[in-house]
Amino acid sequence: MSWRDFWNGEHAIYVSPRHKTLHYRQIATDLIAHIPSPEATVLDHGCGEALDAARVAAACGKLFLCEAAPNVRDKLRGQFGRLDSVMIASPEEVAALPDATFDLVVANSLIQYLSRDELKDLLATWHRRLKPGAALVLADVIPPDVSPLTDATQLLAFGWRGGFFLAALAGLVCTVFSDYRKLRAQYGLSTYTPEAIGDLLREARFVDIQRPANFGHNPHRMTFKAVRPA
Numbered sequence: 001m002s003w004r005d006f007w008n009g010e011h012a013i014y015v016s017p018r019h020k021t022l023h024y025r026q027i028a029t030d031l032i033a034h035i036p037s038p039e040a041t042v043l044d045h046g047c048g049e050a051l052d053a054a055r056v057a058a059a060c061g062k063l064f065l066c067e068a069a070p071n072v073r074d075k076l077r078g079q080f081g082r083l084d085s086v087m088i089a090s091p092e093e094v095a096a097l098p099d100a101t102f103d104l105v106v107a108n109s110l111i112q113y114l115s116r117d118e119l120k121d122l123l124a125t126w127h128r129r130l131k132p133g134a135a136l137v138l139a140d141v142i143p144p145d146v147s148p149l150t151d152a153t154q155l156l157a158f159g160w161r162g163g164f165f166l167a168a169l170a171g172l173v174c175t176v177f178s179d180y181r182k183l184r185a186q187y188g189l190s191t192y193t194p195e196a197i198g199d200l201l202r203e204a205r206f207v208d209i210q211r212p213a214n215f216g217h218n219p220h221r222m223t224f225k226a227v228r229p230a
């Protein structure tokens, strides 16, 4: 099984329906904070099920939801297909869009599942598809020194605040026996220092690199914002 198969199948990455709801609500709120104008064309790359995408769509002109997993794209079509301002796309369809399409590109919790070369290719794609002066946000990037234990305690803290503590505890026990843990052990997750991300962004011709607050519940992970020069 690869990461791609994992995301395309049924998985228990969310410990309960409430966890999933609160997660996507928070990600949508964090994404909306970066939308530059109500007319903006926005790409959420590696969006997952994007449960709160209707709220993001209401805050911008057009929202592209890009997902590699065909089964997740089917769910997105079922959920959001009737909204005129939401486009559901595969990575290949995004790569085929005209240059300078987007006012904002966001990728939350994506790049840890990509190889360095895949990330480099995507940075080049995003750079071309962004309008001059528009921003890319890479969120929930894992630094090399954060242990799975930190992820676990952050999930428990989120569960405590969100009212799903016992489900979080049970979910962590299940994770020990899950495909996620096996894949994490087999393929690892890509981690980056701030310097490494800075180098990759500059290499891809992004400028004005900033470190806004991280998306989601885990402040030990990092968010980077960078601009395609005008």
Ligand SMILES: C[S@@+](CC[C@H](N)C(=O)[O-])C[C@H]1O[C@@H](n2cnc3c(N)ncnc32)[C@H](O)[C@@H]1O
Binding pocket: 004, 007, 008, 027, 045, 046, 047, 048, 049, 066, 067, 068, 069, 072, 091, 107, 108, 109, 110, 113
């Ligand atoms: C950890 S989930 C994150 C989902 C969502 N962004 C969130 O924050 O909840 C990663 C998602 O990225 C998708 N994905 C992986 N590689 C991708 C790629 N190259 N292009 C688009 N989506 C990809 C996976 O199928 C999965 O749904």
